Amino acid sequence: MFPNSTNIRISLFLLMLFMGLVLLGTSQIKTVYTPLVKKGFIDLSKSNLDQTPVSITGEWGIYWEKLLTESDTKSIPTAYTYFPNHWNNTIINGKSLPAKGFASHTVRVIVNSKLQPNLAIKLPDTYCSFQLIVNGKPLANAGVPGNSKATTKEQWLEQVVALPSVDTLDLILHIANFRHSKGGPYKPILIGNHQLLQSDKAAEDGFDLLLAGALLMGGLFFIGLFYFGKHDKVILFFSLFCIAYSYRIIGSDNYVLHSLFPHFPWIIGVHLEYLSLFISVIFFMFYTKYLFPEETNKWLLYTEATLAGLLCLTVIIFPPNVFTQLINPFLIVMFTVIGHAFYIYIRAYLNKKLGAKYALLSTGILLIIFLIINLKYFNIILY
Numbered sequence: 614m615f616p617n618s619t620n621i622r623i624s625l626f627l628l629m630l631f632m633g634l635v636l637l638g639t640s641q642i643k644t645v646y647t648p649l650v651k652k653g654f655i656d657l658s659k660s661n662l663d664q665t666p667v668s669i670t671g672e673w674g675i676y677w678e679k680l681l682t683e684s685d686t687k688s689i690p691t692a693y694t695y696f697p698n699h700w701n702n703t704i705i706n707g708k709s710l711p712a713k714g715f716a717s718h719t720v721r722v723i724v725n726s727k728l729q730p731n732l733a734i735k736l737p738d739t740y741c742s743f744q745l746i747v748n749g750k751p752l753a754n755a756g757v758p759g760n761s762k763a764t765t766k767e768q769w770l771e772q773v774v775a776l777p778s779v780d781t782l783d784l785i786l787h788i789a790n791f792r793h794s795k796g797g798p799y800k801p802i803l804i805g806n807h808q809l810l811q812s813d814k815a816a817e818d819g820f821d822l823l824l825a826g827a828l829l830m831g832g833l834f835f836i837g838l839f840y841f842g843k844h845d846k847v848i849l850f851f852s853l854f855c856i857a858y859s860y861r862i863i864g865s866d867n868y869v870l871h872s873l874f875p876h877f878p879w880i881i882g883v884h885l886e887y888l889s890l891f892i893s894v895i896f897f898m899f900y901t902k903y904l905f906p907e908e909t910n911k912w913l914l915y916t917e918a919t920l921a922g923l924l925c926l927t928v929i930i931f932p933p934n935v936f937t938q939l940i941n942p943f944l945i946v947m948f949t950v951i952g953h954a955f956y957i958y959i960r961a962y963l964n965k966k967l968g969a970k971y972a973l974l975s976t977g978i979l980l981i982i983f984l985i986i987n988l989k990y991f992n993i994i995l996y
Contacts, residue, residue, distance in 0.1 A: 666805025700797035733807035737800035758789035
């Protein structure tokens with residue numbers, strides 16, 4: 614075992630990183646989620662968009678299995694459905710839409726271009742490609758949405774783009790998905806001052822890069838400590854956890870890595886995104902095992918590791934439409950691991966093991982963070 618002071622340093626390092634995760638979830642600007650879109654129309658001419666961005670959520674028109682052109686916009690939509698919402702959770706005529714397919718989502722936005730001359734729109738990623746057309750002209754895209762798997766190119770990319778200086782904005786959002794177990798939009802689109810939205814995105818990206826850099830550098834530092842030190846497995850698994858999760862920070866949610874490298878292959882990115890999530894749980898559990906071996910339930914630990922290992926193997930072998938369905942089984946494994954870690958740290962604290970107090974505190978914060986992430990996943994709380 615390496616010196617107890619190093620135990621404390623690792624626990625404090627973990628604690629500070631998880632606190633950083635909480636900061637990442639805090640938006641730098643206040644977003645107003647009202648008024649809502651009604652039947653494909655929203656009037657924002659009296660909203661103070663220069664100070665407070667507005668989320669364009671509500672009843673967008675949806676044209677299922679149609680990629681609209683300008684001449685098609687006068688046709689009647691398939692339905693008006695809540696936007697954003699996974700296609701899997703969207704019901705039209707009593708039936709849920711499939712995850713795979715293509716559609717056009719439409720909305721008319723009224724603004725005051727004289728009072729709000731520098732407007733922009735913040736576009737999040739969708740499952741799994743989109744193109745935005747404003748007043749008949751293509752404005753932005755992530756990948757290439759098509760009407761088949763062969764004609765669709767997937768990409769996850771968040772971006773802020775300037776809007777034309779006119780009072781009426783007719784938005785057509787083409788979305789296509791043929792490879793993921795979820796389809797359609799799932800994050801709100803924001804409209805507001807260009808500089809404000811750009812600054813907010815830069816702040817979010819900066820937080821992601823800062824935290825991922827801290828994890829990566831911390832992981833490499835402890836790898837060096839393991840290699841040149843006493844080859845203690847606590848250091849090894851902690852460093853592997855840091856390195857694995859550093860990719861998760863920049864390769865998911867805001868997808869900073871994809872913004873920095875727009876041509877980064879989507880298929881590699883989605884495999885790494887899920888693999889980094891699943892394998893980091895294994896590394897964290899074995900770090901805890903070697904940190905407090907006497908308090909660890911060995912049978913439960915190896916059961917958790919086996920299940921997580923099977924999830925990792927599935928990600929490596931199978932295509933995205935298979936392994937992207939594994940989030941629900943993973944949540945069971947994840948909460949079991951967190952509960953087990955809590956049990957270990959509480960026992961270690963009661964046994965007065967040095968560093969157990971900090972480990973218990975950092976695990977508590979971890980549980981809260983993963984709870985928030987899961988509530989977002991199930992659409993219980995807003996993004």
